[in-house]
Amino acid sequence: MSLQDKLDRQEYDEVWSQYCGFLDLSMEEYMAIQRRLMTEQIQLWSGCMLGQSILKGKKPATIEEFRRMVPLTSYEDYADILLRKNASMLPDNPVIWIQTTWEGGRHPIKLAPYTRSMLDTFRDNVVACLILSTSRKKGSFNVDKTDKVLYGLAPLPYATGLFPLALNEAIDIKFLPAVKDAVNMSFSERNKLGFKMAMQQDVEYFFGLGSVAYAVSQSLSQMGGKAKLKPADLLKFRPDMLLRIARAKSRCKKENRPLKPKDLFHLKGFMVAGTDNRCYKDDLEELWGVRPMELFAGTEPSIIGTETWTRNGMYFFPDTCFYEFLPIADTIRLMDEPDYTPRTYLMDEVVPGEIYEIVLTVLKGGAFARYRVGDTYRCVGLSSREDGTSIPRFEYVDRVPAIIDIAGFTRISEQGIQNVLDLSGLPVVGWVALKEYTAENRPYFHLYVEVEKSEFLNRAVNTQVLRDLLTTYFKYTDQDYRDLKKILGMDPLKVTILRSGSFAEYCAAHGRPPRHMNPDNYAMEALLQNQRAGTWRPGRR
Known part of the structure; x- marks a missing residue:
């Protein structure tokens, strides 16, 4: 029976139990689901040619053997x-x-297969x-x-395009636009x-990347404030929406402030996905009057976690992937020592306050095993009285520190930066790259x-010139980087x-150069420390 059928029959307790019952699991029950599905997946994955290309003849019989025999993969x-879609x-x-x-301009695309299960x-x-996006307490x-x-995500073949197709299998909700x-x-x-x-029909939900939702919200405010309704268009509007628009414009004019989406719409639910959502949540709540609920999904693992009505941390679905957790210290060590074999921890072994890189085995016939998807999470608690x-x-x-992701759009890597510097032809002696934040908490x-100090450098190069030159090359090599500006x-x-x-001074003091990507504060x-010393003092943007 579909969600729509159960709603028609007013079976609300059954709906909550079917879809949100995982929140009532004990740790033992959660791990029992994980282990049962993982045991099934081991048999499927180990017996196929893709699995054997990594296992090289080994046949794990248990989850423990699987974790010993299968290396962390990328x-x-x-x-x-x-x-090759084989x-x-x-x-x-x-x-x-x-x-x-x-990975930017280095590799064009990744493909991930999805089974019916x-x-x-x-x-x-x-x-x-x-x-859960509409819930204000457990069971409601x-x-x-x-x-x-209102849908602010990319269509197929991107993973976000699955959202409307999957949802419409359960309930006939309408997407704007279709x-x-x-x-x-x-x-x-x-x-x-x-x-x-x-504006014509009203809307109950908004779903998008946090950064995109913010950009869209800003443009909606501008469009709504300037919207002038032509007589021919009035018949397309619901009467209550016309009244709401008129009242909103009058109120904003009286209060001498710009129109905000919350003046026009009263959302039931607001969902955001992607990275850097924490940079936009407060502003989005102010614009829409609803605190966004964060969920997390990716191309390889599909949708893996969601917040609840408290908006205070994500819970991972027990039936999507088998989860392992790699301490962030070991993630950093692997950047310097690729042959290092770290220990991973299971869901019932994580420690509150610790930051982990997540390692995933996709269940239900998925292709990826012990896969480093490249995301880090902090455990904020082992239980919640509030939830x-x-x-x-x-x-x-x-x-992960090896990648700089800006607003969910880019995957800037060490190789990608080096390619841009090589293309520029500049005599670069050394470089490091960091993800940092503005005073307004926006990532950059x-x-x-x-x-290299030279006559050319002294005559022609300053920070603005160098920035403009490198920006041109980043846009040339990386479509996602171009979209940051365009979208x-x-x-x-x-x-x-x-x-x-x-x-040279750093290498002399430490015996090796600093890590290129997100070096630590000490480096x-x-x-x-000597930036202001010396006879040549470059400007700083």
Whole structure:
């Protein structure tokens, strides 16, 4: 029986139990589900050619053996098979392939196969997110088949395009604009049409990347404030929406402030996905009058976790992936020692306050095993009196230190930065890159470079020139980087030119150069301690 059928029959307790009952699991019950599904997955994965390409003849019989025999993996371990869509080598038959960016300009795309069982799990967990986005306490929710969703995410073949398809298998909720129309529109066209339709018909949900939701919300405020209704369009508006628009404009004029989305809409639920959501949540709540509920999903693992009515940490669905946790100290050590074999911890072994890189084995016939998807989480508690839960909850921290992700759009890597510097032709002596934040808590990409001292440098190069030059090359090599400006209006690069000799002095003092990507505070202090010394003093943007 579908969600819509159960709602029609007013079986609300049954709906909550089916989709959100995982929140009532004890730790022992949670791990029992994890172990049962993982045991099934081991048999499927170990017996297929993809699994054997990594196991090399080994046959694990237990979860413990599997964790010993299968190394931590990355997409490179699967690329030859998955990029050719070689279904005969996979654990189970894929019914759809999902796509995402791999690594800027270095690798074009990643592909991930989804089986029918994976899609069924995805559907049920998307419904759980929808329900929880409307919930104000355990067991309560407000979902109706006449609801409408303002949708700010990319369509298929990207993973976010699965959301409307999966949800519509359970309930006939309407998307603004309709999915069949949205796939043929640009991002700007989808937003404008979606907002126009929302003003005419009202809207109950908004779902998007946190950064995109913020950009869209700003444009909605501008569009709503300037909207002038033509007589021919009035028949398309619900009478109550016309009255609401008139009252909102009058109130904003009286209060001498710009129109906000909350003046026009009263959302039941607001969902955000992606990275850097913490940078936008407070502003989004102010704009919409509803605190966004964060969920987390990815191309390879699908949807894995969601917050609840408290908006105080995410819980991982027990039936999507088998979860292992790698302490962040070991993640950093692996950057310097790739042959190091760290220990991972299971869900019933995590420690509150610790930051972990998540390691995933996709269940239900998935392709990825002990996979480093590249995301870090902090465990914020092993239970919650407020939520009434007895399982761990987490907050998303960021991508792993080897990657700089800005607003959910980019995957800037060491190799990607080096490629840009090589293309620029500049005589770069050394560089480090950090993800930093403005005073307004907006993320940016800060590149510290030392350029060989020369007559050319003294005549032509300062921080602004260097920044403009490198920005051109980043946009040339990386479509996602271009989209930061095109979609979000964001120009994320800041450049600081380091004093001549900075890297040589660091190497002399420490025996090796600093890590290129997100070096620690100690390394940065060492590089910058003599920034004002010397005869040549570069400007700083």
